[in-house]
Amino acid sequence: MTAADSSAVLARDLVKEYHLYPTPGSRVLEWLTRRPRHRVFRALSNVTFEQARGEGLAVIGENGAGKSTLLKLLAGVTQPSAGSLEVKGRTAAILELGAGFHPDFTGRQNIRLTAALLGLTDQEIRERESEIVAWSELGEFIDRPVREYSSGMAVRLGFSIATQVDPEVLIVDEALSVGDGYFQKKSMDRMVAFVEGGGTLLFCSHALYLVSAFCTRAMWLRNGEIAALGRTGDVVREYERFLVAKQKASETRQGPAARPSPVAERPGTGALGRIVSVSQLDGAGETPIYEPWAPFRLEVTFESADPGLGFHVGALIHAEDDTVLSALGSRVCGHAALTGRRRYRIVMDVPNLPYQKGLYHLSVLLLDERALHVYDQRQVRRAFGVVGHHWDPGPFGIGQRFLDLSAEDETRGD
Amino acid sequence: MSRFGFLLRELVLRDLRSRYTGSAFGFLWAFVHPLWQLALYSLVFSVILRIPLVGERTESFAAFLFAGLLPWMAFQEGVSRGATAILDNGHLVKKMRFPSQVLVLSVVFSALVHSSIALALFAILQGVRGELDPGALHWLLAGVAGQLGLTAGLALLMAALQVYLRDVVHVLGLVLSALFYVTPIVYPVGLVPERLAAWLATNPLTTVVALYRSFLISGRPPSPVALIGLAAVALVALGAGLLVFRGLAAGFSDEL
Numbered sequence: 095m096t097a098a099d100s101s102a103v104l105a106r107d108l109v110k111e112y113h114l115y116p117t118p119g120s121r122v123l124e125w126l127t128r129r130p131r132h133r134v135f136r137a138l139s140n141v142t143f144e145q146a147r148g149e150g151l152a153v154i155g156e157n158g159a160g161k162s163t164l165l166k167l168l169a170g171v172t173q174p175s176a177g178s179l180e181v182k183g184r185t186a187a188i189l190e191l192g193a194g195f196h197p198d199f200t201g202r203q204n205i206r207l208t209a210a211l212l213g214l215t216d217q218e219i220r221e222r223e224s225e226i227v228a229w230s231e232l233g234e235f236i237d238r239p240v241r242e243y244s245s246g247m248a249v250r251l252g253f254s255i256a257t258q259v260d261p262e263v264l265i266v267d268e269a270l271s272v273g274d275g276y277f278q279k280k281s282m283d284r285m286v287a288f289v290e291g292g293g294t295l296l297f298c299s300h301a302l303y304l305v306s307a308f309c310t311r312a313m314w315l316r317n318g319e320i321a322a323l324g325r326t327g328d329v330v331r332e333y334e335r336f337l338v339a340k341q342k343a344s345e346t347r348q349g350p351a352a353r354p355s356p357v358a359e360r361p362g363t364g365a366l367g368r369i370v371s372v373s374q375l376d377g378a379g380e381t382p383i384y385e386p387w388a389p390f391r392l393e394v395t396f397e398s399a400d401p402g403l404g405f406h407v408g409a410l411i412h413a414e415d416d417t418v419l420s421a422l423g424s425r426v427c428g429h430a431a432l433t434g435r436r437r438y439r440i441v442m443d444v445p446n447l448p449y450q451k452g453l454y455h456l457s458v459l460l461l462d463e464r465a466l467h468v469y470d471q472r473q474v475r476r477a478f479g480v481v482g483h484h485w486d487p488g489p490f491g492i493g494q495r496f497l498d499l500s501a502e503d504e505t506r507g508d
Numbered sequence: 509m510s511r512f513g514f515l516l517r518e519l520v521l522r523d524l525r526s527r528y529t530g531s532a533f534g535f536l537w538a539f540v541h542p543l544w545q546l547a548l549y550s551l552v553f554s555v556i557l558r559i560p561l562v563g564e565r566t567e568s569f570a571a572f573l574f575a576g577l578l579p580w581m582a583f584q585e586g587v588s589r590g591a592t593a594i595l596d597n598g599h600l601v602k603k604m605r606f607p608s609q610v611l612v613l614s615v616v617f618s619a620l621v622h623s624s625i626a627l628a629l630f631a632i633l634q635g636v637r638g639e640l641d642p643g644a645l646h647w648l649l650a651g652v653a654g655q656l657g658l659t660a661g662l663a664l665l666m667a668a669l670q671v672y673l674r675d676v677v678h679v680l681g682l683v684l685s686a687l688f689y690v691t692p693i694v695y696p697v698g699l700v701p702e703r704l705a706a707w708l709a710t711n712p713l714t715t716v717v718a719l720y721r722s723f724l725i726s727g728r729p730p731s732p733v734a735l736i737g738l739a740a741v742a743l744v745a746l747g748a749g750l751l752v753f754r755g756l757a758a759g760f761s762d763e764l
Binding site: 112118121122166169170171172173185187189190193194196198199203206207210211212213214215216239 | 514519522525526529530599602604672674758759761762
């Protein structure tokens with residue numbers, strides 16, 4: 095088997111240009127006078143890549159970098175201006191969930207309509223309908239008009255239809271950014287299962303932690319060109335470095351911008367798993383104070399709505415300015431997901447707390463079995479303090495020793 | 509049924525349904541409208557405005573007018589709604605991959621469904637009045653086929669051009685209102701001076717109307733030349749419409 099046979103996508107020197115006319119009349123004038131009156135906007139230039147079957151490719155980059163244009167080309171809703179593109183296998187694209195919905199029609203009627211637009215036959219729709227309905231969990235709303243749905247419900251139905259058409263290549267554009275936490279978890283699971291089942295996933299998202307979970311490879315697009323292409327970890331790191339450098343540059347120009355805490359970006363509803371208590375076993379009072387290098391143990395109890403669910407627990411320790419200093423996590427420690435019970439009590443143990451004098455914040459996260467989705471989180475401001483006996487300007491102790499150098503002095507004195 | 513055929517059927521159903529969902533009588537309105545129109549015509553043209561018909565076998569001007577209006581309304585509705593079908597469904601064309609011709613064709617067929625209901629009701633009435641010519645059913649079918657070809661072809665052409673130039677529907681509006689009067693719908697051909705009648709005969713819709721009337725009001729069927737002319741124009745319109753549409757469709761999502 096040659097490389098071309100095992101590939102799902104082959105793109106060579108893809109270019110996408112848009113012609114922008116200053117006024118609607120200038121198009122007529124151009125046609126009549128045969129003199130160009132448009133401006134060319136180049137959204138993608140010379141994009142070349144090959145994507146193997148059964149792999150996930152993440153497309154990352156800033157807004158306007160060409161991510162959506164590339165996915166539209168892959169989905170076949172727009173044509174390249176130059177270059178060649180081949181997408182092999184049945185393709186389903188989720189560029190916008192519920193794009194084909196008619197608000198006055200019931201969920202069931204919209205399933206038929208959307209599935210027909212995706213290319214399914216009457217027979218195929220009949221076979222899949224009950225599963226689409228079941229997965230969307232809309233209950234009796236399935237027979238109500240879609241205009242009565244919340245946006246989350248419409249999105250759930252849209253995702254359910256798009257993934258039920260058994261695609262070989264699935265193209266997803268930022269679709270997971272909407273919907274409630276429970277649905278996000280469910281759709282993430284479905285996408286992971288899709289890739290594990292041999293599907294080819296082309297996924298574009300700003301959520302870099304999601305990207306790493308689904309995709310073995312990543313492409314960073316910058317101003318319509320490939321800035322990096324390779325293993326997800328490497329590309330994401332390179333992109334993050336670029337973002338940090340860019341932010342620093344803008345901070346020196348405009349002063350520090352409010353940096354969103356990484357935790358705040360992951361909402362949790364607590365409906366499936368709920369943190370009950372967070373306490374520090376080695377400290378007393380509202381804000382326990384520790385000696386440098388003292389033992390630090392964090393006890394977390396949480397409840398599960400369903401014993402079948404799996405959990406990981408994590409914690410982030412922030413400095414006073416909200417910089418994340420350390421991350422603790424049951425998954426990173428190599429533990430299997432906790433499962434099988436309704437109530438859990440776990441203890442995270444840090445034998446020697448490395449911080450120096452200061453106040454520290456804590457966020458505790460209750461995560462799903464892949465440590466991707468956040469079920470619940472609890473933030474404790476000024477969770478603990480560390481006393482200092484000396485003048486310590488840095489946040490960390492690094493456990494230094496000072497050796498007696500007098501012997502060396504003696505050898506030098508000849 | 510092919511995937512395309514199934515999608516077309518679903519979209520026609522969507523169009524028909526969307527017009528009647530939320531109303532208590534639902535699809536019944538599709539029957540009420542033509543009957544009401546027919547009742548009004550009968551009242552106006554047999555009681556108030558008595559127009560003599562020259563060279564026609566029926567004496568009822570209302571029947572004559574309605575028989576001519578049936579294909580015209582399907583044509584006019586199909587073309588003018590079809591012309592904006594791509595623009596109106598821009599969100600679909602931009603986000604999903606499917607043969608977008610189906611959006612235009614579904615509007616054309618939806619208009620045909622409505623006119624077929626009116627046609628069936630009117631045919632029953634004419635049968636009762638004894639003016640129907642059942643032996644001319646094949647002429648009616650030929651008329652429907654010709655009308656469908658013209659409507660679909662023109663609608664596809666206009667829909668594709670409309671995406672690039674929004675002035676197209678305005679021009680189309682002017683053309684359609686003129687076309688209505690150069691087709692013998694509100695007047696019998698017998699009233700037209702002979703020199704102009706020859707020009708009138710070159711309008712393919714004249715032949716369509718004549719085919720409808722030969723069945724519904726036992727009118728004179730059109731000449732073989734006119735029939736061949738209609739078939740040729742309908743095929744050329746359909747072919748040109750499909751060809752232009754296919755050529756321009758690749759750029760739709762960039763323009764919407």
